[in-house]
Amino acid sequence: MAAKQVLLNAFNMNCVGHINHGLWTHPRDRSTDFNQLAYWTDLAQLLERGLFDGLFLADILGVYDVYQGGIDLTLKESIQLPVNDPLLLVPAMAGVTRHLGFGVTANLSYEPPFTFARRMSTLDHLTNGRVGWNIVTGYLESAAKAMGLERQVEHDRRYDQADEYLEVLYKLWEGSWEDDAVLADRQRRIYAQPGKVHKVRHQGEFYRVEGYHLSQPSPQRTPVLYQAGSSERGLLFAGRHAECVFIGGSDHAAVRAQVDKVRASAVAAGRPADAIKVFMGISVIVAPTEAQARDKHAEYLLYASPEAGIAHFSSSTGIDLAAFGLDEPIVERKTNAIESVVKTFTGWTKRRLLQQHALGGRYPLAIGSPAQVADQLLAWIDETGLDGFNLTRTVTPESYVDFIDLVVPELQSRGRYKTAYEEGTLRHKLFGQGSRLPREHAGAAWRAQPENTRRSNL
């Protein structure tokens, strides 16, 4: 069997400081241009030159206000604040590319499924089937309060709500319009055929919907579904719904274990083990030689902000690290925390966390020559069963340019990275099959069937 090809997303966010904090102060870093359209269209074209499978856009509603009990450092170092809407970047980037996929984070907790379904269908149309959705429910208290809630909804309860939300979306995306509903027949004056467009009637615990999906069938119907949950409940959700899962990682053994859990979750839901592609976040610093890469790393560190890194960490875990001594280990556990982060870093001292969060943060950091970086990437893939990476930015767009000019050719020369895009939708490119959800996926069960739809003209 041929060795597995590496899948690759750029990992980014519509903000200044994303993962590798403080580098916005580097003279060559352009992340402070994030409010400008050209910053994003240039990036999209760059990534397409590098044959990236996708651009994965993170998002957060709310602010990081745990560290020092406020947002002072968050503002100074621009730690994911300000942060603009990621969905609105996609149409402009789609307009200047032909193949690049877009995995966009959207929080389902604060938007009715009916309008969200239309938003994603619109993107799937405009991108010609290149859109994915990273499903999140949010965990920040500050977001819940901004939305008028007293407090954040409890973790597992959010997943129950998400399960129902997805069910409503499948009904709208998969079940409302039959494949041959749209004729666009000018002679017979039939744009869409009555009887082939069905009213969705949903009455559940969280949602109630009675209406026709507003968009006609888009190339993928359901966008490619991304998810990042690592808790038991999160994995149950992933097994049912996710097609791509995004994980953090510290070492091969832990990642191997997590990959296995993700695959087991798919199998438990009646899907093939490889129905889910697993991506790990990673930061790469590469140069023509190892020495040059080490120098670059040292130079980047001059601008990095380890303190901003642990301020971010403080909100992810709910633990204010400002109150900790340098050699005090992190053992506290909060209710509303990102479980994978807690899992990876429990027992670490603040000193070690500061070092880790200077560059890399919750994801591994690979430094070296093109061959060395390729070795490390392929070892991750081959030793853990991973499918690919979400590549963070360090100094941007420099770090993507370096990767594309140096690592991509190295991976290609080893036969481990594509040398051209395939035609077709994002789902087709990722899985080599059709554009639609596969038969075994939970969403496929909602394709126009008598029991969950009703003729429009009755």
Add this chain to the structure above:
Amino acid sequence: MAAKQVLLNAFNMNCVGHINHGLWTHPRDRSTDFNQLAYWTDLAQLLERGLFDGLFLADILGVYDVYQGGIDLTLKESIQLPVNDPLLLVPAMAGVTRHLGFGVTANLSYEPPFTFARRMSTLDHLTNGRVGWNIVTGYLESAAKAMGLERQVEHDRRYDQADEYLEVLYKLWEGSWEDDAVLADRQRRIYAQPGKVHKVRHQGEFYRVEGYHLSQPSPQRTPVLYQAGSSERGLLFAGRHAECVFIGGSDHAAVRAQVDKVRASAVAAGRPADAIKVFMGISVIVAPTEAQARDKHAEYLLYASPEAGIAHFSSSTGIDLAAFGLDEPIVERKTNAIESVVKTFTGWTKRRLLQQHALGGRYPLAIGSPAQVADQLLAWIDETGLDGFNLTRTVTPESYVDFIDLVVPELQSRGRYKTAYEEGTLRHKLFGQGSRLPREHAGAAWRAQPENTRRSNL
């Protein structure tokens, strides 16, 4: 005083059949390409060539299901169904233009103000200050049911909610970040200054928000505010909030009266009478000679669908015209109806409505040579006090091309239309002043002041 220059928006919608129904069947009509990005980027470039002030994008949540008690004709003639999200068109169009403004309809009833505020700020950033928002609250029963409500909220109550929604938005857009909050100072490592970003605390009848606006100040902060209410309560709302008001129209006297009411509403709210620009919808069929224009009109009529026109009318008024005899006048009045449409057409017979809705619908239809059309447009402006037009499409993009090639030069030769864009934001272009809300506008009162904000670090 120099005669008033004509302001001009293209009036469009992310769907096939918008106002002049049935013309999608015309061999040269391209509206069935609305799912494709290039359809919109081509249109934006065309409109910028014609120096249009803006593209006004209508929207509807829900379907037209009153006529014949269902959506059969709605589907066959594609009467605003399918209809995709309009906001997502803007970034792509902004990427291929430099001056064109975008007035986008968004229904406030089903989205929390906190996330909507970020969406619009993101658009204002990406367009470099070219975005406007057409404020609607929705009126369709079918939309309310799709959103999980038992029934549509009562008309005046929706405006009460809208007033509070706007108050929350002003607090976020105008009050959360001070003008000099963002320094982006790499040397001092200060992206934004603590103490200059304020938490909004709102507790009202409909909304409760406690949080920082997520976007840094955009060029216009508050997008240019469009509105189309013509009821007494709607005019009260317009007087407080609207900067551009969009009206229908049948004759000079009725339009003059409506324009006067709009201006009076501004004055009643303590604003100058010309603080609101008033636009009327209009359809234009123009050709080099009058005879050719009449021929074109006759040819278009071969493809028009008067029945689709009155099906649309039926949902706008809540009256199923399928049940009416040809000579029966419309006198019924429904609770959830578009008041301006009811007002204009009460007493008309179905026969006359069918004729009117073949082409033009609820807006006047101007047919003729370039000089004749210019005469008509200028008569509307000069006789009624209107500021400009929302130009519907007939056969698209042909009708915009005709207008730009034939009518624009005629208006320019009379000194009544700009010959080049001014630099600056949409608000600056429309009002010739700054980019921000003027001092007298209700929203300006919410600029960072001690009583409605609080230092982030207290």
